[in-house]
Amino acid sequence: MLTWRTSQVVNFAHGAMGMYVAFAYYEFRDSGELVLPILGLPDRVALLPAPTLATALVFALVLAAALGLAVYWLVFRPLRSAPPLARVVASLGVYLYLQEITRMRFPTSGASVVTRLPVLPEGRVELFGTGVSQNRLILAGLVVAVTVVLAVVFQRTRFGLATRAAAGNDKGAVLAGVSPDRVAAVNWMIASVLAGFAVILIEPIAGLDPTTTSLLVVPALAAALLGGLNSFVATAAAGLAIGMVQSLVLGYTVRPDTTWIPDWLPTTGVQQAVPVLVVLGVLAWRGDPLPTRATVGEARLPASPTPRRVGLWTAVLAAASVAWLFTGDASARQALIVTLIAVVLSLSVVVLTGYVGQISLAQLAFAGVAGFAAIAVADRGWPFPLAVGFGVALATVVGVLVGLPATRVRGMSLAVATMAAAVAIEALVIGSPSLSGGIGGRSAPRPYLFGIDVGISARGADNFRPAFGLVALGCAVVSGLVVANLRRNRTGLRWLAVRANERAAAAAGIDVGRTKLGAFALSSALAGLAGCLTAYATSTLSTSSFMLIGALVAVALTYLGGIGGISGAVIGGLLAQAGVVTSLSSGSSEYAFVLSGVALVVVAITAPEGIAGLGRARLAALGARRTGEAAG
Amino acid sequence: MSGTVTDDATPVLEVRGLTVRYGGVVAVDGVDLTVGDGEIVGLIGPNGAGKTSWIDAVTGFHRPAGGSVRFAGSDVTDASPHARARAGFVRTFQRLDLFEDLTVRQNLLVGASTPTWRDTLLDALWPRHHDEEGVDEALALLGLDDVAERNPAELSNGQRHLVALGRALAARPRLVLLDEPAAGLDEAESAALGLLLHDVRERGTAILLVDHDMALVLGVCDRVAVLDLGRCIATGRPADVRANPEVVAAYLGTEGHRTGETERDDREGGA
Numbered sequence: 001m002l003t004w005r006t007s008q009v010v011n012f013a014h015g016a017m018g019m020y021v022a023f024a025y026y027e028f029r030d031s032g033e034l035v036l037p038i039l040g041l042p043d044r045v046a047l048l049p050a051p052t053l054a055t056a057l058v059f060a061l062v063l064a065a066a067l068g069l070a071v072y073w074l075v076f077r078p079l080r081s082a083p084p085l086a087r088v089v090a091s092l093g094v095y096l097y098l099q100e101i102t103r104m105r106f107p108t109s110g111a112s113v114v115t116r117l118p119v120l121p122e123g124r125v126e127l128f129g130t131g132v133s134q135n136r137l138i139l140a141g142l143v144v145a146v147t148v149v150l151a152v153v154f155q156r157t158r159f160g161l162a163t164r165a166a167a168g169n170d171k172g173a174v175l176a177g178v179s180p181d182r183v184a185a186v187n188w189m190i191a192s193v194l195a196g197f198a199v200i201l202i203e204p205i206a207g208l209d210p211t212t213t214s215l216l217v218v219p220a221l222a223a224a225l226l227g228g229l230n231s232f233v234a235t236a237a238a239g240l241a242i243g244m245v246q247s248l249v250l251g252y253t254v255r256p257d258t259t260w261i262p263d264w265l266p267t268t269g270v271q272q273a274v275p276v277l278v279v280l281g282v283l284a285w286r287g288d289p290l291p292t293r294a295t296v297g298e299a300r301l302p303a304s305p306t307p308r309r310v311g312l313w314t315a316v317l318a319a320a321s322v323a324w325l326f327t328g329d330a331s332a333r334q335a336l337i338v339t340l341i342a343v344v345l346s347l348s349v350v351v352l353t354g355y356v357g358q359i360s361l362a363q364l365a366f367a368g369v370a371g372f373a374a375i376a377v378a379d380r381g382w383p384f385p386l387a388v389g390f391g392v393a394l395a396t397v398v399g400v401l402v403g404l405p406a407t408r409v410r411g412m413s414l415a416v417a418t419m420a421a422a423v424a425i426e427a428l429v430i431g432s433p434s435l436s437g438g439i440g441g442r443s444a445p446r447p448y449l450f451g452i453d454v455g456i457s458a459r460g461a462d463n464f465r466p467a468f469g470l471v472a473l474g475c476a477v478v479s480g481l482v483v484a485n486l487r488r489n490r491t492g493l494r495w496l497a498v499r500a501n502e503r504a505a506a507a508a509g510i511d512v513g514r515t516k517l518g519a520f521a522l523s524s525a526l527a528g529l530a531g532c533l534t535a536y537a538t539s540t541l542s543t544s545s546f547m548l549i550g551a552l553v554a555v556a557l558t559y560l561g562g563i564g565g566i567s568g569a570v571i572g573g574l575l576a577q578a579g580v581v582t583s584l585s586s587g588s589s590e591y592a593f594v595l596s597g598v599a600l601v602v603v604a605i606t607a608p609e610g611i612a613g614l615g616r617a618r619l620a621a622l623g624a625r626r627t628g629e630a631a632g
Numbered sequence: 633m634s635g636t637v638t639d640d641a642t643p644v645l646e647v648r649g650l651t652v653r654y655g656g657v658v659a660v661d662g663v664d665l666t667v668g669d670g671e672i673v674g675l676i677g678p679n680g681a682g683k684t685s686w687i688d689a690v691t692g693f694h695r696p697a698g699g700s701v702r703f704a705g706s707d708v709t710d711a712s713p714h715a716r717a718r719a720g721f722v723r724t725f726q727r728l729d730l731f732e733d734l735t736v737r738q739n740l741l742v743g744a745s746t747p748t749w750r751d752t753l754l755d756a757l758w759p760r761h762h763d764e765e766g767v768d769e770a771l772a773l774l775g776l777d778d779v780a781e782r783n784p785a786e787l788s789n790g791q792r793h794l795v796a797l798g799r800a801l802a803a804r805p806r807l808v809l810l811d812e813p814a815a816g817l818d819e820a821e822s823a824a825l826g827l828l829l830h831d832v833r834e835r836g837t838a839i840l841l842v843d844h845d846m847a848l849v850l851g852v853c854d855r856v857a858v859l860d861l862g863r864c865i866a867t868g869r870p871a872d873v874r875a876n877p878e879v880v881a882a883y884l885g886t887e888g889h890r891t892g893e894t895e896r897d898d899r900e901g902g903a
Contacts, residue, residue, distance in 0.1 A: 482756045489755035490747050497731050497742045503693065504729035508743030508799060509717035518752075 016098040017071065021064045021196030060196055068192025072185050078605045088359055088415045089559050090604040092552050097597030306492075307484040307566055314477060317570065321473050325466040333464040337456070340472040341533045343573030344479050346558040347566065348526035351483055353555070354563035355492065356519040357499035358406050359415040364551035365425035366402075366524040367531025370395035372429075374532040375444045384447035384536070391535070392528040398425070399524020400517055407513035422551055444535045447471075456537050472533055476573075479526055480566055486522070487566075495519060556600045561611055571611050642705045643668050644807045644838045645690075645721070650699035652685045652862075659685040661862040662699065665840075667807060672829060672839045674849040674870075677859030678882065683842050684726070686859065687811055691723045692716050704806060718746055720806035726815060728796040730784040736795050737780040740767040740802040770798040773831060790821045797828075807838045814845040826852045850874060858882070 071094055079087050324336050345363065352358050374391030382390065402421040406414050446455040449471065456468035486492055497505040498515050506512050557575050562568025645667040652660040660682040667673045677683050688694035690701055692713040701709045703721045711719075722743070731739050744764040747755070771777050774794040784792055793813060800808045814822045822845055829839055829852050843849050849856060850870040857867040860882040866873055873879055 485758065486752070486756050490741065490745070491752050491755055493734060493738050493742050496733050500731040500733055501729050503713075504725060504731065504799075505742070506693075506713040507691070507717055507723050507725065507729075509714050509722070509746060509803060510742065511712070511714045 016095045016102075017064075017067055017192050017195050020098050020102050021060055021067060021192070024060070024063055061193055064193040064196035065189040067196075068188040068190070069185055071192070072188035075601050075605070076188075077185075086604045089556065090601050092361075092556060093597045093600030093604065095597070096552060096556065096600065097594055100594045100597065307487055310481070310484045310488075313567075314481065318473060318477055322470070325469040325473070330463045333466065333469055337464060337469050337472050337537055339573045339576055340469070340476045341530050341537065341573075342554070342557070342576035343476045343569055344526055344533065345530040345554050346561065346569035346572035347479050347483050348523040348530065349555055349558040349572075350563060350566060350569045351495075351526065352519050352523035353558070354565065354568065355487060355495040355499065356516060358403070358516055358519065359418070359555075360402070360520070360523070361415060361419040361551050361555065362399075362402050362422035362425065363523070363527040363554055364531075365422040366395040366399050366527040367534065369398050369425060369429060369531070370528030371531035371535035374535050378445050378447075384449055388529070388532040388536075391532040392525050395528025395531065396521050396525045399520045399527070402524075403517050403520030406516045406520065447536050468537065472537070475529055475533060479529065480569070483522075483526075484566055491518075556597075560599055560603050568611070643702075644671075644704055645840065646702040647690055648700045648702075650686065650689055650701065651697045652682065652689045652694060653697040654685075659862055660689065660696075660859075663859065663862070663864045665857055665864070665867075667838050667840050669806075670833055670836065670838055671855065672833055672841060672853045674853035674856040675840065675842045675859060676844070676846070676849050676856060680861075681859040682862040683859055684811070685862075687723065687809060687842060691721070691809060717743070717803070717805075720803070721809070722800040722803065722805040722807070723809040724796045724800050724811055724813060726812045728792055730792060730795055730799070732784055735781050735783055736776055736787070736798075737767060737771065739784065739795055740764075740770055740798050743799050744802040764802065766802045766804045769804075770801040773801070773835075774798050774828065789816055790818075793817060793821075793825070801832065801837065804835075805837055807840065808832070809840040810842065812843050813841070814843050814848050817845075819847075822848050 075090050075094055076087065079090055321336060321340070325333055328336070345367065348363050348366075349360075352360050352363075370391035373394045374387040377390050378384070378387040402418060402425075405417045409417060446453065447468075448455075453467065456463075456465055487495070494505070494510050494515050497508065497510060498512055502512050505515075554572075557572040558568060559572075560575060561571030561573075643666040645665070647663065647665045649662045649664060650660055651658065651662050663682075663686060665673070665675070675683060675686070685694065689696040689699075692708070692711055692715075696709070699709070700707060703716065703719060706719075708716055708719065708721070717723075731742065734742070741764060744767050771780055774797060776791070776794055776798060779787060779791060784795055787795065793816075797808075797810070797813060800810075814825055817825065826848050829841070833839060841849060841853060850873075853870055855867065856870050856873045858865050858873060858876075858879045865882060866876045866879050868876070
């Protein structure tokens, strides 16, 4: 129920940072060991034999400050003048990294909750005739206190003035003798400390888990957006309000006499959907159809070259895939199928984010909707192509709905909105047991195309049948060609025009809103296609296939491959977990997420055009054949 | 092509009582202006006079607090910017705002036509080549043929101005509103631009020219309106406006003493 937020940078990793600090704090409190979040260093360093509550809290404070400083210095300082997309990608990298490293370093997470001593007393007091836990009251008091302190500090002190000056105008602040670097670093430390303590304090109420705690960032960002990103008081009030509404909704839905909520809606889903509705509502209400004069960005975007030699590349890649399907063994075929599906998903990211500049973190949610919808109608006897078509159509509709805020907001705010939408879809639709089959998942019936069995499974070495591989290949090829054709035509010009400059695009007669929605439609259709293929490719489709983390990875891999073009989607697909590259390198997949987090940050800082961009650069430099692509 | 507005013909653009407010500040206060078919009308005024606010309101980028805008006989006060552009009322930007990712020809193609859903579907299935006469015509008129396949970043400042003008002309609009097209051009380039504007008018496009370059505005325009402190203080032939004492006091006489320019630019460019 408690979240608040300070810095002017929209940081998706904020919840994850707090989550790590909290884990480290409890571990330190239990064992006196410091757990390092860095790969390659020893896991743990013993510091003290038996820390007290006070020393543990001080430890957490120092650790959180150090983490905030490190994240700012290593990741966001080099990206200060980068376009929003690069910063979103980098913060997703940090998010992935922290979440997965925590999972690896604290293997007992969730089980050891019992041993954790809560920081706050747990008794209950009577207030206005109802029982309220003490810790909640203290928490609310703390929120108010922290808010007041922050508000006063930022209003009255030189430091606060400097922060506001730097947030308003970097260069002006430098001229006035303020170091924006130092100011930003201090703010990052404060934000990190607040996040860490928030998570530590709410642990007895909300629990602690690498995934759900990291997702606390969604209601936090909702509150911050409500507060207009610059008022502490408004943000804290908004945060408390969201928390209370969530609790109220929960109270309603668990009551047995509540009948107006359909049974298939999961109660936790309704609870999680509240911040989403808030975010979308506020964004739509406050946004402008076109950016104002001052906010037209000049930051450079990753180049998006016109696709060339499409026919040749299609033929070569398709032939290689067919050869692979008929000569490789079962695991090789599996890897290729995974890659082909990932290529389709990456294409959806390329269209929306690479071509039109709209950051969406809901792509996998669209895929999930399509996958489960396809299974649902296939169970009712719909043939395979129709079921897939239905799934794709539904994903398109959902995608356009989620894309509606994009007609009024842009950049970071849109990323927040789509992330929120993804969480809502995950919780409401996919997480609903009657639709998704609960934990057990659902299975698609065997697919037939024109009477031919194109199912994926078979006994023994025949499993991952080439027939299904061909279907997946066909889908990937058609998707790639459609995207390439549109990109090479007037539609592509309009996409790039909207990406480059919405005001100028509108002045040239382009309906910016409709162009964006069209891109959302195509993109979510592609994501839906990927979802349907996944549904038929896995023996049981469970909700875990479509968690938000997967969407983050999809965006990450596409960005790695090169978000500006189709080649980037292909490379992203090759890099996908359990895809061709990982199966060839046969490395352990447990490091995959962590490494993709690191790679994401590195690419965002050093090579915004991804591996495909590096390949192109080398191509241009040498005037030779494409050799750089193999680098991945 | 007479120099005055004739009452019997419907004007291409008819702005009545346009008022723009930012919070409590009135940036434009009830300004009227008409542009007739094939006319070149100038709008001048010292910095801070409300020219840019007026343009944004007339072209739909900012909602006016009051007044009406009629284009080619129909009310477009509440129409979106792209709807105005498609109807044949196109604008350029002071900062050019070219699409830097696209070639010069592509920059012009973007504005040239509006594909229907059917076109888009066909495009998705098969790559087709589209010829746009308006684009070739504009490239030829502006002498951009040789650089059509280059990116705007490789061009000189003067050529970039021409690309911005070409993007506006590619759809063969009835009226083009030019926001300081001569900003940053040298005298020779500015004079060449003046000649070009006459060619544009000859092809049936009326021009509303907003600029600081007095030589250009007074030399090219049939009529000139002068804005000061959000009000229209004079309209008429260039010679009459030049002689108007109120105009001289507000603008011409004090040119060079006003320092509003730099402040304004900072506000627009920063934050």
